[in-house]
Amino acid sequence: MGETRRVTVVVVGGGQAGLSAAYHLQRRGFASVLDQPDGERTYVVLDANPAPGGAWQHRWESLRMATVNGIFDLPGLAQPAVDSSEASRDAVPRYFAGYERAFDLPVLRPVQVVAVHRADDDPDGDLVVTTDRGSWTTRFVINATGTWTNPVLPRYPGQDTFVGRQLHTRDYVRAEDFAGQRVAVVGGGISAIQLLEEISRVATTRWYTRREPVFRDGEFTPETVGRETIAKVMADVAAGRPTGSVVSYTGLIWTPYAVAAKARGALERRPMFTAIEPMGVREADGSFTPVDTILWATGFKADLTHLDPLGLRGELGGIALEGTQVAAEPRVHLIGFGPSQSTVGANRAGRDAVSAVVRRLGAPVGSRSVGG
Structure with a gap:
């Protein structure tokens, strides 16, 4: 499957959460591994999609910007004005592509991550990320693979x-x-x-x-339903219980x-x-x-099969998190997962995961603080 390269942080997935993580890595002094392959603190984003836009590029044709749930600005660059009648599968990928260019983010695509496993028994050692285009040894994995590639398909007799x-x-x-x-x-x-x-x-x-x-009466607002829902999802994630669909909470x-x-x-x-x-x-x-x-129309589940070799699931079937960090494997962070599935939640989770990585590494002298 090609050569093995080294990088400090691998971000898996180039959607909203993955781009947020990449932005904050750059802000915290991490260099693109494409520019500095032998650098001390480097990062790369591996995205399975053929083009920028995450799952948005695959949405159905009639889903217009006027009808999608709110898309929060990515950190550091506001969305340009768009026609509300434009298809979201055109408008959002265009914004994401412009974002990648604006910050010169090291996104490699299409790269399919096949598996992540431990290099050895050292809890502070490396992880190995195997892809269809070679492997990476890394200190940390920030996983932002979303759900679009893992549809729920029930089975019925006949x-x-x-x-x-x-x-x-x-x-x-x-x-x-x-x-x-x-x-x-x-x-x-x-x-x-x-x-x-x-x-x-x-x-x-x-x-x-x-x-x-x-059906719920009244409007959905972050101050009421939003916070209440996040609290419920966070409780499930902290306890290691599988999370349900958004509607099951709201x-x-x-x-x-x-x-x-x-x-x-x-x-x-x-x-x-x-x-x-x-x-x-x-x-x-x-x-x-x-x-x-x-x-x-039976929904999706988090696409995490490539993490199965790490054995992250607990007895209840879920993955317990402490913030974005997997409780059983602190070298792995899950963002755009559980309570951070919304676009604003994905932004915050990207920032929080990078902050946790920096704390574990020890921030270098002169690094800039996170903004945005």
């Missing part, structure tokens, strides 16, 4: 016999692809309702969830598209079907519903 189309949210492009069809939308999250609202304009839709959806909000879907009659929820048959689904009451397409 699923393999279905003759229609099955796809996940990550495969969705536009509502027009479903025109005139009978579509089962499965999932109780924000994306499920967005897609249900769009598709119900051109197709006959049925909405299925495992639990009765709970409930659903009456967004404009949720209101529109309700007005159209598309929010008539059905309990989960019990089986899938070649031409449709078997309902919970035993009746049969013909279906042409099943859209699994």
Whole structure:
């Protein structure tokens, strides 16, 4: 798999969290390993995507800047003004690309990280990051891989016999692809309702969830729901419990598209079907519903399989953190994970992870303090 190179910090992932970490590493005096391969404190960002933009470059075509959840500015460079009707998969990657250029960040792509393991039994020794383009020995790994590449795909009896189309949210492009069809939308999250609202304009839709959806009255604000949600997620992460979906903590909000879907009659929820048959689904009451397409809007989980060799998961199935640092392996930090999945949370987590790395290394004389 190529040569083995050395670097002080490997950042895995070039989305919002990864770019935030890269910015703060640069601010704290770390040099690009591409410029100083033999430098004392160096860093590199390994990104599996073919271009800047993280998961945003893969979002569906109809997701416009006016309808996405707030995208917080990356540290040190505000977003330029954009047309609210522009597709987020165009606007956000353009901003990220400009950010990488502005700070000359050492991002290598496409580089797929295959595994991370310990070089030896020394708890202060090196980690080895194996990729499809060679390996790196490093003191620290700041992991910012997000969730987009790890979709949740439930299994149901008879699923393999279905003759229609099955796809996940990550495969969705536009509502027009479903025109005139009978579509089962499965999932109780924000994306499920967005897609249900769009598709119900051109197709006959049925909405299925495992639990009765709970809609929250009032607006979602950082001062109320935001802080409350983060506190709940942090408690789960600190205890080593697996974290749930965002909606499992917040409930659903009456967004404009949720209101529109309700007005159209598309929010008539059905309990989960019990089986899938070649031409449709078997309902919970035993009746049969013909279906042409099943859209699994069932969410994502953190993409951490490359960290499995480190054995980071505890008895409860989650990864316990102390801040951003893995409790069982202080050389590894998880950002854009758990309580830092939001864009503002990812920014803060990038800063906090770098601060922890500097503390562990010991800050060199004359280093600049973190700003932004």
